[in-house]
Amino acid sequence: MSYFTVFKMRLRMELQYRGAMIGGILCQMFFGMILIALYRALYEGKPQSVPIENIATYVWLQQAFFRMMLASDNELVDKIRTGDISYDLCRPVNMYGFYYARIMAQKLMGSLMRAVPMLIMAALLPRGWRINFPASLPGFLLFIPALVLGLLCVCALENITIAFTMITLDPRGMQGLLNLLMLTLSGNILPLNLFPESWQKVITLFPYAQLLDAPIRLYTGEYLPADAMRIYAVQIFWVVVLIALGVSMWSANRKRMIVQGG
Numbered sequence: 001m002s003y004f005t006v007f008k009m010r011l012r013m014e015l016q017y018r019g020a021m022i023g024g025i026l027c028q029m030f031f032g033m034i035l036i037a038l039y040r041a042l043y044e045g046k047p048q049s050v051p052i053e054n055i056a057t058y059v060w061l062q063q064a065f066f067r068m069m070l071a072s073d074n075e076l077v078d079k080i081r082t083g084d085i086s087y088d089l090c091r092p093v094n095m096y097g098f099y100y101a102r103i104m105a106q107k108l109m110g111s112l113m114r115a116v117p118m119l120i121m122a123a124l125l126p127r128g129w130r131i132n133f134p135a136s137l138p139g140f141l142l143f144i145p146a147l148v149l150g151l152l153c154v155c156a157l158e159n160i161t162i163a164f165t166m167i168t169l170d171p172r173g174m175q176g177l178l179n180l181l182m183l184t185l186s187g188n189i190l191p192l193n194l195f196p197e198s199w200q201k202v203i204t205l206f207p208y209a210q211l212l213d214a215p216i217r218l219y220t221g222e223y224l225p226a227d228a229m230r231i232y233a234v235q236i237f238w239v240v241v242l243i244a245l246g247v248s249m250w251s252a253n254r255k256r257m258i259v260q261g262g
Contacts, residue, residue, distance in 0.1 A: 135221025
């Protein structure tokens with residue numbers, strides 16, 4: 001119950017940042033248009049096996065849920081730097097679960113506030129630029145649980161980043177490295193379905209591909225509904241592994257933590 005209360009409080013806090021939401025929508029719409037223009041130019045020079053309409057849909061879904069991947073709990077980072085995290089250690093709750101709930105609420109509400117208006121605007125663009133409707137109703141219904149599992153996976157990755165911050169006291173190095181891996185291997189910079197087939201067999205098994213690439217392929221029909229159970233199994237595997245790794249790192253850090261500050 002305490003974790004659910006933390007989750008609700010963070011959801012309400014995110015609702016206050018309406019100005020940031022508008023700025024994020026405009027920024028992601030701009031980058032979405034730029035990326036689609038680049039892919040259209042690529043297709044004119046050398047057509048690919050994946051239709052440009054699918055690539056446009058892939059880009060818009062990536063941009064719509066961009067906040068889900070890169071949002072971080074800056075308040076927690078500041079607490080680690082200043083030593084104020086010592087007050088949180090006195091709470092009668094598991095700190096990993098406490099901040100996992102906070103990060104999940106932040107990423108969920110931040111994504112929904114931007115995704116809904118963005119996808120409506122993207123659906124109004126001309127053919128070849130707009131987002132397509134789901135390939136099928138079953139594909140759309142299967143897309144939603146896959147997106148939720150992707151959210152659980154990215155929250156676990158974020159908590160691992162925070163665990164490294166407890167050791168280094170500076171999040172920029174590790175966070176920059178992990179964010180680069182996340183953007184590259186999740187399909188945000190280049191859709192994974194444009195990679196060579198031999199590469200896709202490997203990178204689609206990485207945890208980063210479970211964040212948005214796997215759900216999007218269910219949406220576009222590149223993964224059939226019959227593939228959904230296999231995709232869910234891979235996602236659940238990585239959620240369990242990353243949470244277990246994060247819990248062990250947080251536990252080890254707590255035992256040897258030296259609080260900085262006065």
